[in-house]
Amino acid sequence: MQHHPRFLPTPGSWPIERIEARIIDIPTVRPHKLAFGAISRQSPVIVQLWLADGACGFGEAATIGGPSWNEESPESILHAIQNHLAPALLGQPGGHFGAALARMDLACRGNAFAKSAVEMALIDAVARTLGLPAWQLLGGRRHNSLPLAWTLASGDAARDIEEAQLRLQQRRHRIFKLKIGARAPAQDVAHVAQIARALDGQATLTVDVNQAWDGATARRWLPPLIAAGVTLIEQPVAKWNVEALAMLTATLGDRAAFMADETVCTPQDAMRLARAQAAQVFSLKVAKHGGLLRTLQVAAVAEAADIGWYGGTMLETSIGSAAAAHVFSTLGPQHHGCELFGPQLLVDDVVGARMEIRDFELQLPDGPGYGVEADIAQLTRFDRARAGLNATHVDLGRRAAMA
Known part of the structure; x- marks a missing residue:
């Protein structure tokens, strides 16, 4: 995206350019037993969000036992992000966190876990653009x-x-x-x-x-x-x-x-x-x-x-x-x-x-964003879609561009 130097946007107003979401499957070191069952694998949804300046932030929504704990599952979280939340945010100013939440609320009722993952990635991206820890x-x-x-x-x-x-x-x-x-x-x-x-x-x-x-x-x-x-x-x-x-x-x-x-x-x-x-x-x-x-x-x-x-x-x-x-x-x-x-x-x-x-x-980790650096190779290794299971790894920015 080209900007005239006199009208270069402030870092917090860089638009949201692209969002990706995927389900990953990671085994646990031992079965984790709860009142409603036991889990031996975690399947969080990982979100990547890019601002127009190239900064990339990461977010996550994990459920314990999927829909056996609450109404949302990894699959429903992914669906809400790719079909409702991400389209509502593409092109919007990255630093306007409250406005982003309001747009997600209008696009999709409930779905707190899905909204959390997107907001988390957004705050990480803006903090990295500013060179600040998220706190x-x-x-x-x-x-x-x-x-x-x-x-x-x-x-x-x-x-x-x-x-x-x-x-x-x-x-x-x-x-x-x-x-x-x-x-x-x-x-x-x-x-x-x-x-x-x-x-x-x-x-x-x-x-x-x-x-x-x-x-x-x-x-x-x-x-x-x-x-x-x-x-x-x-x-x-x-x-x-x-x-x-x-x-x-x-x-x-x-x-x-x-x-x-x-x-x-x-x-x-x-x-x-x-x-x-x-x-x-x-x-x-x-x-x-x-x-x-x-x-x-x-x-x-x-x-x-x-x-x-x-x-x-x-x-x-x-x-x-x-x-x-x-x-x-x-x-x-x-x-x-x-x-x-x-x-x-x-x-x-x-x-x-x-x-x-x-x-x-x-x-508490310091450094820009949340202070940890995502390992893309590891995300790819555990990506459910790459393992040939029932999920999709979507690039909503590219999908929107092709529409």
Whole structure:
């Protein structure tokens, strides 16, 4: 694109010229068991977005278990991007993030994960054009690092204990989350208690029930979990059951903190929970909120309501994990760490170098954009379309040009 020198656009106004999206399939190092099933492969959608000045940004949307976790799947995310979101943004000014979100909302209702991946790539591209780390575009960094949790989800207590002890020795993690809800409550409590005894005095324990229990079951079985040493309890009841969550918080919240995850997606959800005093912590996940900017909106409600935050994960590669780290780094001090361990759970990654973990904390990557460099060869290696599976790798800019 040619520009007369007197009318050269400012970096933030460079138009969006091209968008590509692809599904990649990466095996996990071990099965990751949750209340609703187990995964042995992650299939995130990776977005590349080019501005007219040639700057390229990357975004990612990953789901845990695809549509078994929420309404979006890798295939639906890709479809929304290629058929609705990208066409709505081509030719638009890159630096107008709010306007870009509004255009995506007009083009496609819902689809928070898909919008998140596109917005993530856009912010990365603009930050790279400006030569700035993304946190400078998101309000400014308040944390250089965050305590990093690890999820013990093999389903086998002995293996989980061995895994936790190794992570402690490596000085990588001393916050451990246990995924429960797939077995009978008594079995889950026994499983957690066994691990708690082995790690007593060495680590902090969280349990994630992933909505598996009803209110009565939660009232019966959460007290023994708390007695075993659990200090943070994530989404014990269904996402719609705000009343039960509020009751649990009111009756047990002085012994352990209650964290909302699936219940809090939008700023409006956050307001409802705050009014009901139904949670003491919000699990923030960039994809479920619909992007980095909307994550900031949910976090603002939490801060105003004196609710803590926790940096959640959808088991992203280092692309999505680094983007989340940048937005989490701008938030206030009332936090419970983060769990951006997704890259460690994958057999390989799609960046040249992962974020550093040192002294139990994830170090915020610096440098332009999200501070990690995508490895195109690795993206190609794991590209589902190149593996001959059911997907497409689309170049929407070229497709639009040929139309």
